[in-house]
Amino acid sequence: MTSKSNRPLDVFDPQIQTQVQDSLQRQRAFFATGETRSLPFRRTQLQHLKENITAATEDIYAALAADLGKCKTEAYLSEVALALGDIDDALKHLSSWSKPQRVGIPLPFQPAKGKVVPEPLGVVLIISPWNYPFHLAIGPLVSAIAAGNCAIVKPSEIAPYTSKLLYQLIGRTFADDYVMAIEGDAETAKALLAEPFDHIFFTGSSTVGKLVMRAAAEHLTPVTLELGGKSPCVVSASANLEVAARRIIWGKTFNAGQTCVAPDYLLVHRSIKAPLMAAIAQTIQAFFGEDMVKSPDYGRIVSDRHFQRLQSIMEEALSSGKKIVGGRCDAETRYMELTVVDDMPMTATVMQEEIFGPILPVVSFDEISEAIAFINQRPKPLAIYLFSTNRKEQKVVQTQTSSGGLCFNETITQYAIPGLPFGGVGTSGMGKAHGKAGFETFSHRKTVMGKSNWLDLPLRYPPYKNKLGFLEKLL
Template identity: 50%
Template sequence: MVISESKLDIKAEIALQREFFATGKTKSYEFRKTQLEKLERLIKEHDQIILDALHQDLRKPAIEAFGSEVLVTTSEIKYILKHLRAWMKPQKVSTPLNLFPSSSYIHTEPLGVVLIVAPWNYPFSLTIQPLLGAIAAGNCAILKPSEHTPNTSRVIAQIINNNFDPSFITVIEGGIETNQALLAEKFDHIFFTGGTAIGKIVMAAAAKHLTPVTLELGGKSPCIVDATCDLEITAKRIIWGKFYNCGQTCIAPDYLLVQKSIKPILLEKLISYIKTFFGDNPQQSADLGRIVNERQFDRLVGLLDEGKILIGGQHDRGDRYIAPTLIDQVSPDAKVMADEIFGPILPILEYDQIEEAIALVNAQPKPLALYLFSKNEQLQQRIVQEVAYGGGCFNDIILHVGNPELPFGGVGNSGIGNYHGKASFDTFSHRKSILKNSFRFDLKWRYPPYTMSLETLKKFI
């Protein structure tokens, strides 16, 4: 059953989940394990339906859609199932000698009823992956898929609402009014993935209830290319990562910073790989997706009138098609450098000394990702030390998101909090600190009237 916005009683849904959470059923390992296994099975059973919906919404190539939406999600489930029992165990920690004979440990417990608001660019995986952490940590959850990808939203609702108890997990579809109604309610955690502007609205709404938030946002993720790199592989990986999902990836390289001496050769190779990957007429390529809607299309076309287009620039509004585009001779003050592009347009800037590149990156809000192509390990460490960003790669693009051992998230304007793997479990858990003492010893000096002198106590400093 798909719950429509017009018939929805959001307060009743939340109350239902709070009542179920209070039973304690979600807290057992067996319950969490069973629900994760069930979800994995359902995803596999519906994989073709999911791929069809993604193609309808975004014209995603099947390989890209399967890898970045289905496989990444089932792989995460397998990883969580492998480690969940260990994550749930109380963690014993050391206790200072002055607290003898007590012992200390940390107990993780679920937060309660959580809200997950998902984006449209990876509409299946970025809805379900946070849910995995919520289930693993023992929470109930309300999911709000993006209305901009209605076919995928509908499939998610069918999979979840037809197979799970709504008092445990439910999907609520709808537009802005539904989002506003949900954000007006009190949750125990809100997990939002989307743009920075909407992230601020979510955080403001959450603040009214002192609800903690995880904000997975975005920003202008730079890609720095140093003269020591392998130019052939560098060009190939940049073009792949930038135009994956038609550039609609929050961690896609948003602009290139290329060392001046290698720029002419790199540009030739970038152009060559666009042609190799997508042919002379990319609009006919089955391997290039489409812009999600006309509003985003119009915004992106408005960025094409500055700088020098080296390749691309063609567009077709009726097909929501924009050719893979490289723009040279771009000023740092150009429109295309003002906000996250989120489309198949790649501006190229040059630098002479690395200090110039670092200064340009640091002059902007902290990005979600940063990429450096260089064989110079000292430069790699310098970038780590001198530039703040969420995460990234050296000599590759995007792949850091595929390692569940690496927490994924932004910093500053690019996000608050992180997830993936153990980080997802931690995000949806409260770490309860417990000190356990014994009745066998009860030192009198801690109680009034105090007999220990201040001088004696200072010896412990």
């Protein structure tokens, strides 16, 4: 494999498009050698990536703390452990994922054999977001490598410390004619999207997802879009309120609410709303103390622009609804307290837009059918959470709603399980990530059929004359 150092692409360089084209051309040339198709080669690359991530753990923690205020425990759970787990899962299952699958051939087409063979797509582009800036770059990259592709990774410039770390880590791990990272802003992303990649894997907002899909359409490039939406959390009258409060607040405060599958709003049975709100207030204090701002375990908003957006949403919510807890923030440190609000008008921004931060509106219902109708009147979410010990309620929510994923008595941890395909439906995304599903995302499942020469029935060949009746019976 050609050994070349990764060279940065300056977003202000007028030759950026030429540089992008050069990078893509070199990766296409390396892919054409066939080396990435070798399973031993893929295993070696994944093992090397694992070793370098392990060696850089403290640097990863420091970058995530600088970008998002993540404590080490949260950074490990949500970024490092997931990345290493993805690699281990790929190494464990690579042989079985890559194995051709035999397909039965109907009698009229015998003697013949059929199989489906996974093959790499070529050179893929991974555009990762800022909220989990390490794992959401490395996770798709692991799948791309496991499937035998070359890859270019574009980290988010909104998390600059992690972006730089990824650039350096990938540069140390791979030759850039195989895998490389390109730093830059939206102009760099536009330059990349103008090129004919074999697949684009994008994680981010629906607004930008539409731009990615539009650009991909120019080259008929397939896309995976991991987007978001307003993920509801339903708490029924049968729920264990103490457990529900802990798991809801943990899922909502993890990464300061900047999680695509975080509970976006609560749908609470009216009969248990008061005790649930009390349990939530107690849980917040138990997790973070009397004053959240002093807790070392609570993160910060990623940027001034995102803080200002959330502050505007929070102020509108507090003026139009009833505050349960929270309401404080500090622009200088980008601290925003978890704020729970009740009795919100449906026209409020907090009920119209994905929040993507530590604000949690509450909506009441009297029957589970009302909660289901409320969810179904809105775009399909990335996740639905139901806290209920009633099996009938669980079944009716499962069968009468549509979402990327569904969890009973839990929040957000479905993302951490490699065997569960992760992705949205409708406006919350398309395509799947993780485990075998991620491998298949970056693979082409090629149909292969072979037929023997020793038997060549004349029935299928012209002239057909009186063959139709026999063929109708045979087929």
